[in-house]
Amino acid sequence: MIDKSSPIPFYYQLESFIKDQINSGNLVPGDTIPSEREYAEAYGISRMTVRQAINSLVTEGLLYRKKGSGTFVANKKIEQPLQGLTSFTEDMKKRGMNPTSELIHFEIVPASINIADELHIKEHAPVYEIKRIRLADGEPMALETNYISANLVKGLTEEVVNTSIYAYIEEKLNLEIAHADQMIESIQASSEDARLLKINKDHPMLYIKRNTFLQDGTPLELVKSHYRGDRYKFFIKMKRFE
Numbered sequence: 001m002i003d004k005s006s007p008i009p010f011y012y013q014l015e016s017f018i019k020d021q022i023n024s025g026n027l028v029p030g031d032t033i034p035s036e037r038e039y040a041e042a043y044g045i046s047r048m049t050v051r052q053a054i055n056s057l058v059t060e061g062l063l064y065r066k067k068g069s070g071t072f073v074a075n076k077k078i079e080q081p082l083q084g085l086t087s088f089t090e091d092m093k094k095r096g097m098n099p100t101s102e103l104i105h106f107e108i109v110p111a112s113i114n115i116a117d118e119l120h121i122k123e124h125a126p127v128y129e130i131k132r133i134r135l136a137d138g139e140p141m142a143l144e145t146n147y148i149s150a151n152l153v154k155g156l157t158e159e160v161v162n163t164s165i166y167a168y169i170e171e172k173l174n175l176e177i178a179h180a181d182q183m184i185e186s187i188q189a190s191s192e193d194a195r196l197l198k199i200n201k202d203h204p205m206l207y208i209k210r211n212t213f214l215q216d217g218t219p220l221e222l223v224k225s226h227y228r229g230d231r232y233k234f235f236i237k238m239k240r241f242e
């Protein structure tokens with residue numbers, strides 16, 4: 001398995017071997033992988049080399065470590081296309097997963113100057129501030145905070161936001177959600193993310209800010225989301241010339 005005559009570094013050979021084991025299903029999510037010592041002894045390489053291979057797979061999100069219990073195969077990341085303007089509910093259903101939400105906060109508050117600016121409304125105008133944990137098949141994926149003008153989207157209730165906000169806006173209010181600007185940045189999990197998403201503080205996260213607009217250009221929502229970096233990857237098709 002490790003070809004000592006090859007110019008390919010040993011750590012890289014081991015890394016490729018473990019990747020193959022995962023891709024072929026010999027190792028499945030939740031499985032413990034052998035210890036550093038076991039790999040080192042089995043293949044006659046140093047523990048440092050084994051550590052280098054494992055560290056690289058941990059950084060890639062294919063493996064994760066649990067203090068005191070070992071290194072495990074991670075769940076496959078969700079590959080999220082960036083082209084379509086879709087909702088969390090739609091995204092998960094498309095994958096055959098069950099989307100649920102845990103409501104953390106729901107309140108109508110006076111818009112701060114920043115929120116008012118983003119939503120093109122007057123400062124202190126009423127906005128819904130909605131904070132939800134978004135779960136897929138019961139696993140927490142993201143912590144999402146929406147700001148929506150209460151004068152634009154009437155009748156939003158705790159019951160509605162426990163399901164799909166987009167479905168309510170389109171199906172009940174007949175408003176046309178048209179386009180959005182979205183920005184993605186890497187961040188580390190805050191203490192709140194850690195507590196609510198059951199991850200470690202400083203866990204890698206993706207901060208996603210979305211400004212969504214209706215067909216006539218009216219700002220519909222400002223959304224600040226923290227997605228788990230180990231569970232998500234984004235994907236976009238690119239054309240060199242339009």
Ligand code: GLP
Pocket residue numbers: 086087088089090144146163164165166167208210221223225
């Ligand atoms: C995604 C987006 C949010 C949007 C939400 C609506 O999670 N990142 O910007 O507000 O979908 O989801 P739903 O209709 O399921 O409430």
